[in-house]
Amino acid sequence: MIIEVKKLKKTYEGKVPTYALKDVSFGVKKGEFVALMGRSGSGKSTLLHQLGLLDAPSSGEIIIDGTNVVNFTKKQKTEFRLKKLGYVFQSYALLPELTALESVYLPLMLSGISKTEYIKKATKMLKKVGLGERINHLPKEMSGGEQQRVAIARALINDPAILFADEPTANLDTKSSETVLALFKSLNREIGQTIIMVTHEPDDKKHVDRVVWLKDGVIESEDAK
């Protein structure tokens, strides 16, 4: 297992506490492509945020690659996110002033790699996602699908152990959505990339190995192919 989740709880405190995750336990195998599905408010995005170290659970354990990451310090989490995890967000999440190439090599620059090497690697990665001709374009000069592929290239550039995708096709047209999902699938098949994706789209099920259904903060069921 690359991810093991044990009795994970997340409660948002307030006058009326919101129990977003209630005692969730499940695992993800290395190289698996998993979809987290459920209605709005089911807890699927909250679960993804906990697994991706973007938020801290109220209790429980998250073991990634054999390490319990729940008690990591802020600095350890930042380092872990940079080196082990990749993210693709719903709204592309690109910096408007950076070209496709710069967006992709930024994580490599943070890792301290030489300029020649990070340009070479980022160019190769952009070619891999089909954007070899767009490397010097700014986000405003690209379509939504192209921007999302830049975000995927950025997420993959540090060879992450797990790729997290939070409704990556929600803002895309059908054709672009198909392109992005096909890219995920090929990455999963060709290089064995572990992917955990939150989605609303029933059609996306056909691309993944397993669907984890959430309802009211608990895992309701799991569908494996």
Next chain:
Amino acid sequence: MNIKASFFLARTTILRGNKGTLAMTILIMTLAYVNLIFISSIFGGIVEAINEQSINNLYGNIVITPASDEIYIKNRDAINSIDTIPGIVASSAHYLNNAVISYDENNDGRDIQRGKWLVKSVDVEDESRVTQISNSIIEGAYLDDSDRNNIVVGKEIAGGHGGELEHLSLGGVYVGDDIDVQFNNGTKRTYNIKGIFSTKNSQADQMAFITTKEMESVLRVHNLASEIIVKIDEKGQEEKYITQIRQSGLHDEDIKTWEDLTGFTSSASKSFTMISIILGVIGIIVAGITIFIIIFVSIVNKRKQIGILKAIGMKENTIILSFVMQAIFYAVIGIILGISIVLFIIRPFFINNPLDFPVGWVSLKITFNIIKISNISLIIAALIGGFIPAFRGTRESILDTIWG
């Protein structure tokens, strides 16, 4: 912290961000800097004008008066050797006499205007090398060494020439009029007014001048002095020259700097210096708050991007540094443009068009110190103004910044 990544982000934000915002930000920084320099320099100019008035019209740089138990400075050899000290431009010996000056306009013994003023004697050539009185004649001419029955009076004595103390003056005397002077030894003589002078120093304008030869005949003395004023070539080095003057033989005389003698003007210049400092500090705070607001707005607009950067593994310190670098860039460009405007536009303008203040002609006094302090202040303001909002912005949780 990854300095290279911070610099990369700061550079791309500046180069590829909104050009209008960048231009506006730099304009604000430039004006904040010009404001800092201008306020300090104009007050520096006022203080300088006050001081120059005292030096040029009253005291020179150094004033030598007799030992406490003496009326005159008697060591003539020492007096003569003052001018040979390297760095001393000139010295001028005076006899001083508090005399009653009166003017009988109709020569009928009625309605005589009189008052008590300081009459000084001068060696014309020496005096013109130390003070500017001879260049301040507004009517008639200055004295010649051969003059015996001529007198030059300040406008506050003459009256009728726009003085501030008109009610205490002779009520309006002009070149060619005769006035009577009764010296404090009882001698009374009549002098013809040869010239009337006006400086921007009312204390100087309350003095009258006759030649040394004439005063020596009145006082029946020879080759003495009541005071010697000394001009040096480098203001601020007075103490060094006082030591040398003492070494030349004037051991017991009272020797003071012009600063020691400027009572009212000294407190006025201190007040202007204080106002300058207060306005300078306010200017720095305003500049700091301006940078703070600029960076704060930038961070509010980039809130989501900060979340993304944190999510992909960029350390908070690296993000903060990139914003601080932007703030410093705005400050440095503001300083470069500001200093260019000050040195190449404002300064030449004020040199050609000095302001007519009651204390004198005021221009900007831009010193290396003012520039240094303004530069350091603006950079520190940029550091703080950039750091605080960036620090606060990066402390928010990733989820709050990305999904708000």
